[in-house]
Amino acid sequence: MGGARQLTGILGTPVTDGVAELPEETLTRLAGQIAAARERQTAMLDDAVGQALRGVPLPVRGIVRKALLG
Amino acid sequence: MTAPSGGSRQIARIARLLGVQPTAVRGLDGLPEAELRALHDQISAALFADSRARFARVAGLSKSLPAPVAGKLAERFLPPVLAARVTELLEPAKARDLVDRVSLPYLGDISIALDPVRSRPVLHAIPAARIGEVAGELYRRGEYAVMAEFVGTIGVEALAAAIGAAGPRDLLALMSLVEWNDDLDLVFRNLPDAQVRQIEAELEPDELAELAELIGAAGSDRFGPDRLDTAG
Numbered sequence: 411m412g413g414a415r416q417l418t419g420i421l422g423t424p425v426t427d428g429v430a431e432l433p434e435e436t437l438t439r440l441a442g443q444i445a446a447a448r449e450r451q452t453a454m455l456d457d458a459v460g461q462a463l464r465g466v467p468l469p470v471r472g473i474v475r476k477a478l479l480g
Numbered sequence: 481m482t483a484p485s486g487g488s489r490q491i492a493r494i495a496r497l498l499g500v501q502p503t504a505v506r507g508l509d510g511l512p513e514a515e516l517r518a519l520h521d522q523i524s525a526a527l528f529a530d531s532r533a534r535f536a537r538v539a540g541l542s543k544s545l546p547a548p549v550a551g552k553l554a555e556r557f558l559p560p561v562l563a564a565r566v567t568e569l570l571e572p573a574k575a576r577d578l579v580d581r582v583s584l585p586y587l588g589d590i591s592i593a594l595d596p597v598r599s600r601p602v603l604h605a606i607p608a609a610r611i612g613e614v615a616g617e618l619y620r621r622g623e624y625a626v627m628a629e630f631v632g633t634i635g636v637e638a639l640a641a642a643i644g645a646a647g648p649r650d651l652l653a654l655m656s657l658v659e660w661n662d663d664l665d666l667v668f669r670n671l672p673d674a675q676v677r678q679i680e681a682e683l684e685p686d687e688l689a690e691l692a693e694l695i696g697a698a699g700s701d702r703f704g705p706d707r708l709d710t711a712g
Contacts, residue, residue, distance in 0.1 A: 420526065421522045421525075422525075422526055422529065423522055423525075426518055426519070429515060436506070436508070440505070440507075443504070447527060448527060448530050451527055451530065451562075452530070454561070455531055458559060458562055459534075465556070470545060470549060473544045473545065477540055477541040478538065
């Protein structure tokens with residue numbers, strides 16, 4: 411049941427009964443794929459924000475920096 | 481025409497969400513479609529929740545910048561998959577302003593990544609004509625499964641525009657994937673005669689019969705077997 415618990419942890423909500431009964435290997439792989447997608451999303455956001463802050467026209471750079479970084 | 485099964489469509493959606501090929505999401509094939517859809521929605525919600533605050537800050541920029549500037553910046557700096565998350569947090573009125581400020585290909589890319597449920601308020605604010613243009617872009621790319629997911633989300637005017645943008649074979653591909661609803665019934669019963677004539681002219685008799693069967697009562701008197709007999 412480790413895989414189902416790991417998946418529930420990463421999703422933040424319990425998985426359905428059918429998903430919980432999938433082989434451990436499938437659940438562990440899925441949890442890993444979700445974690446990787448999450449990391450990729452964060453990296454993509456970091457990159458987009460960084461590029462925007464470097465590349466937006468000067469007149470709006472202050473507004474963009476304040477909005478994106480707080 | 482053999483449509484992919486509901487299960488394989490949901491597996492493809494999960495794979496897309498995870499940024500992997502469908503073959504990499506193996507072991508899920510035995511699950512019923514409803515459970516696969518629920519799993520997709522759980523993964524989508526988890527990815528969204530993870531960076532929600534950051535997406536909200538980007539969406540908030542649209543309030544600080546004129547729409548033409550916001551649209552240009554989004555298309556230049558925001559990858560479509562992130563733009564989709566931001567779109568889901570836009571005020572609907574702002575989305576309506578922005579939708580004409582970005583290119584159709586970019587909108588097509590965003591549509592592929594949009595969550596149909598979270599984006600419902602935004603989609604309802606977008607003019608039907610623009611929805612029709614995006615639908616045409618999706619058909620051009622063969623993204624019928626994506627369009628099928630939106631059929632239950634957009635309003636009836638937008639649905640009419642989306643169906644109106646479809647060529648006869650687009651309709652056949654799309655209708656084999658959608659879950660039928662009352663809005664589809666209304667749209668097909670009021671399909672313009674010119675579009676009906678085009679469908680009759682371009683589809684083979686067996687394709688016409690298949691389309692008629694897919695759209696059921698809404699189409700049986702437009703291009704069902706009886707209508708075929710009438711058309712001679």
